[in-house]
Amino acid sequence: AQSVTQLDSQVPVFEEAPVELRCNYSSSVSVYLFWYVQYPNQGLQLLLKYLSGSTLVESINGFEAEFNKSQTSFHLRKPSVHISDTAEYFCAVTSNTGNQFYFGTGTSLTVIP
Amino acid sequence: ETGVTQSPTHLIKTRGQQVTLRCSSQSGHNTVSWYQQALGQGPQFIFQYYREEENGRGNFPPRFSGLQFPNYSSELNVNALELDDSALYLCASSRPGGGGNIQYFGAGTRLSVL
Numbered sequence: 216a217q218s219v220t221q222l223d224s225q226v227p228v229f230e231e232a233p234v235e236l237r238c239n240y241s242s243s244v245s246v247y248l249f250w251y252v253q254y255p256n257q258g259l260q261l262l263l264k265y266l267s268g269s270t271l272v273e274s275i276n277g278f279e280a281e282f283n284k285s286q287t288s289f290h291l292r293k294p295s296v297h298i299s300d301t302a303e304y305f306c307a308v309t310s311n312t313g314n315q316f317y318f319g320t321g322t323s324l325t326v327i328p
Numbered sequence: 329e330t331g332v333t334q335s336p337t338h339l340i341k342t343r344g345q346q347v348t349l350r351c352s353s354q355s356g357h358n359t360v361s362w363y364q365q366a367l368g369q370g371p372q373f374i375f376q377y378y379r380e381e382e383n384g385r386g387n388f389p390p391r392f393s394g395l396q397f398p399n400y401s402s403e404l405n406v407n408a409l410e411l412d413d414s415a416l417y418l419c420a421s422s423r424p425g426g427g428g429n430i431q432y433f434g435a436g437t438r439l440s441v442l
Binding site: 219221251256257258259260261264305314315316317318319320321 | 373376431436
């Protein structure tokens with residue numbers, strides 16, 4: 216079985232400051248890892264994913280995440296946040312068969328002007 | 329290409345009733361997954377359908393059932409509604425081919441059980 220733990224339920228940060236949203240997973244098999252973002256009253260949108268290869272993955276809007284197998288982590292980072300980054304962020308894991316997804320409980324990122 | 333659409337957007341039911349939620353998958357996608365997202369929680373996987381067959385199931389009782397149609401649209405049915413079934417129900421579609429494929433989510437149906 217797989218599970219995901221997001222260590223911070225709420226993260227307030229000032230605009231243009233760096234941020235890290237933490238995610239740890241547990242699994243007995245190889246996994247794929249994802250970060251999704253959810254804006255108010257909307258569905259989830261994919262931010263970035265790790266399947267294989269380079270352990271550092273980047274999104275088009277400046278977020279990046281690093282897969283650390285030894286620490287079973289997939290933390291999300293951004294060097295400088297904007298007001299528009301205020302949203303709920305979810306870490307997710309799935310096996311390579313892809314027929315079950317496991318989400319964390321989410322981290323609410325609030326960017327303060 | 330059209331995105332994932334869900335209907336209705338909001339629904340109010342009473343305990344013991346039955347409900348059907350609908351989802352139209354994104355063009356070219358033949359895999360549909362359903363999730364329950366309680367307030368303040370992450371989405372919980374209910375089940376997945378691929379080519380009209382259930383392809384995986386989370387830890388939900390049998391009163392949660394589904395269908396997928398030849399055009400790959402899908403329904404989630406919940407019988408004997410309980411108060412704890414109040415949640416946002418999300419549908420996601422994806423292309424076939426395993427766990428690496430991106431899931432595209434609809435905006436969800438918010439179900440309130442009174």
